[in-house]
Amino acid sequence: MSGLLALLDDVAGIAKIAAASVDDVAGQAAKAGAKAAGAVIDDAAVTPKYVHGFAAARELPIVGKIALGSIRNKLVFLLPAALILSAFAPGAITPLLMLGGAYLSFEGAEKVLHALRPGHGSAADAPEPATDPAHLEEAKVSGAVKTDFILSAEIMTIALAALPAGGSVWTQALALALVGIGITAIVYGGVALIVKADDIGLFFARKGRLRLTRALGRGLVGVMPGFLKLLMVVGTAAMLWVGGSILTHGAAELGLGAPYAAIHHLAEAVAARAPEAVAEALSWAVTALCDGLVAGGLGAGLVGLFNGIVRPLRRRFQRA
Numbered sequence: 001m002s003g004l005l006a007l008l009d010d011v012a013g014i015a016k017i018a019a020a021s022v023d024d025v026a027g028q029a030a031k032a033g034a035k036a037a038g039a040v041i042d043d044a045a046v047t048p049k050y051v052h053g054f055a056a057a058r059e060l061p062i063v064g065k066i067a068l069g070s071i072r073n074k075l076v077f078l079l080p081a082a083l084i085l086s087a088f089a090p091g092a093i094t095p096l097l098m099l100g101g102a103y104l105s106f107e108g109a110e111k112v113l114h115a116l117r118p119g120h121g122s123a124a125d126a127p128e129p130a131t132d133p134a135h136l137e138e139a140k141v142s143g144a145v146k147t148d149f150i151l152s153a154e155i156m157t158i159a160l161a162a163l164p165a166g167g168s169v170w171t172q173a174l175a176l177a178l179v180g181i182g183i184t185a186i187v188y189g190g191v192a193l194i195v196k197a198d199d200i201g202l203f204f205a206r207k208g209r210l211r212l213t214r215a216l217g218r219g220l221v222g223v224m225p226g227f228l229k230l231l232m233v234v235g236t237a238a239m240l241w242v243g244g245s246i247l248t249h250g251a252a253e254l255g256l257g258a259p260y261a262a263i264h265h266l267a268e269a270v271a272a273r274a275p276e277a278v279a280e281a282l283s284w285a286v287t288a289l290c291d292g293l294v295a296g297g298l299g300a301g302l303v304g305l306f307n308g309i310v311r312p313l314r315r316r317f318q319r320a
Helices: 002-035 037-051 056-088 090-116 133-162 169-207 211-253 258-272 276-319
Strands: none
Touching: 037 056, 037 133, 037 169, 056 090, 056 133, 056 169, 090 133, 090 211, 090 276, 133 169, 169 211, 211 258, 211 276, 258 276
8 A cells, every 4th residue: 555655656746747847848938939029020921922812712721831831840840950959069059040130130121121112122022923823822832931941940049049058858849849839820820810801801891780890890901901011010120129139149148248238238228217117118119229220230231232242143143
């Protein structure tokens, strides 16, 4: 009897450890996922354009295909790469994060430039060549999954850097898997709602039995174009904010702490003069603005470099 009680006590202890591990993994995944907010918002802002121009019946299947591709990117390719990086080259995480921050800065600055100069655009903005719908859908999904790979790589690297050092490989793997699956579900679930919102509004406007329901439907149809534009603005701002934050923090970790310290001191000085109720929010806003300006300056330089050197060289190779 005493042996059975001892066994049950051991089982209970193992269950407590397992429960604590699950809580630890979930907590780490939530914190790591929050760090990737900028890339997530941009992913949600970019994806709806890939279903533009298709029949309504094909919108959700296309979003589903892109979501499956995103899961494959994160779990099959990027998760093992992140674990190998963490185990054998942890010192490379900060430089890779800064490389991702530079990419976010480039993308954000290019979007701002495109908004200011509508004639400016990347090759991705070029009109699609005429082809049959099946091949066009396949090309759109393929392009979206390739774009998602870059954003997913940034998300997984940010999440990896946010995990506590010294954790077991299984805890890291589970936390990264939760981040990958959770972010994919949030992003593409939101995208599915966005691309079908006008259809839902149209249905309510036409089929609603109550005057209020029909009015809500018409309002939803009318507000969606403006909402999509707002989403693009928020996505661009988030890209610049997160990109700049990654760059300043990474530079500080590599020994160049002047930009980060200057931003930190400025935010503290502004917050010290503000009412206590808004001091913390104002400090965050100043920090985010300064990080965005850093990213915007670097991104503008990278856009100029790309347009002045990389793009002409690529055109020459294409002609050849």
